[in-house]
Amino acid sequence: xxxxxxxxxxxxxxxxxxxxxxxxxxxxxxxxxxxxxxxxxxxxxxxxxxxxxxxxxxxxxxxxxxxxxxxxxxxxxxxxxxxxxxxxxxxxxxxxxxxxxxxxxxxxxxxxxxxxxxxxxxxxxxxxxxxxxxxxxxxxxxxxxxxxxxxxxxxxxxxxxxxxxxxx
Numbered sequence: 001x002x003x004x005x006x007x008x009x010x011x012x013x014x015x016x017x018x019x020x021x022x023x024x025x026x027x028x029x030x031x032x033x034x035x036x037x038x039x040x041x042x043x044x045x046x047x048x049x050x051x052x053x054x055x056x057x058x059x060x061x062x063x064x065x066x067x068x069x070x071x072x073x074x075x076x077x078x079x080x081x082x083x084x085x086x087x088x089x090x091x092x093x094x095x096x097x098x099x100x101x102x103x104x105x106x107x108x109x110x111x112x113x114x115x116x117x118x119x120x121x122x123x124x125x126x127x128x129x130x131x132x133x134x135x136x137x138x139x140x141x142x143x144x145x146x147x148x149x150x151x152x153x154x155x156x157x158x159x160x161x162x163x164x165x166x167x168x
Contacts, residue, residue, distance in 0.1 A: 001141060001142075002136055002139050002140055003136065004133075004136040004137065004139075004140045004142070004143060005140050005141055005142045005143075008117050008121070008140070008142040008143070008146070009142060011113065011116075011117060012110070012113045012114065012117055012142075014113070015109040015110065015112055015113025015114075015116065016106050016109045016110050016113060017106075017109070018109055019105040019106045019107070019108050019109020019110065019112070019113075020102050020103070020105055020106035020109065021102075021105070022084075022105050022109075023088060023091065023098075023101035023102050023104070023105040024101050024102075024104035024105040024107075024108055025084055025087045025088055025091065025101055025105070026084050026088060026105060027105045027108035027109060027112070028108065029080050029081070029083065029084035029087075030080075030084075031108075031112075032080055033076060033077040033080035033081065034077075036076050036080065037072070037073035037074075037076040037077050037080075038073065040072050040073070040076050041068075041069040041070075041072040041073045041076075042069070044068075044072055045065055045068045045069045045072065046065070046068075047068075048068035048071060048072055049061070049064045049065045049067070049068040051068075052064040052067055052068055052071075088101070114146075114149050115149065115152065115153060117142070117146050117149075118146045118147070118149035118150040118152070118153055119150065119153050120146075121137065121140075121142075121143045121146035121147060121150065122146070122147065122150040122153070122154065124137060124143075125137055125143075125147065
């Protein structure tokens with residue numbers, strides 16, 4: 001086990017702990033918030049951007065588009081967060097359901113953390129960052145496991161890799 005293994009395991013533990021604390025309702029709510037936030041931001045960004053340009057007198061259209069996307073994304077996540085909070089309060093009334101909610105949330109955190117670590121390890125393995133990182137990946141037991149998990153997410157990554165390679 002090397003330093004990279006320790007870092008990756010700490011990250012995975014953080015995801016599991018966060019999933020446990022949020023419960024399955026919070027974990028799914030967070031996922032839904034991200035997906036709906038991206039969808040709403042992408043679909044309504046132009047409308048809000050025009051409003052921002054008019055009200056704030058922002059001359060830069062690109063900046064107002066980014067600002068509009070961020071505002072929509074945050075607004076959607078606040079609404080989802082309020083809904084999750086209400087559902088979680090209902091779950092706290094019944095002890096067994098609350099425990100099941102938390103344990104299932106930990107499982108969702110484990111899955112999400114595993115996918116996130118797999119994506120990170122995969123990107124580190126294909127991007128020319130440094131020889132030190134490449135050596136750490138070769139010696140890492142967790143990176144070995146993460147590369148087997150990366151098979152699930154590989155189809156979604158190629159475009160991002162091409163963009164990153166052009167920057168590096």
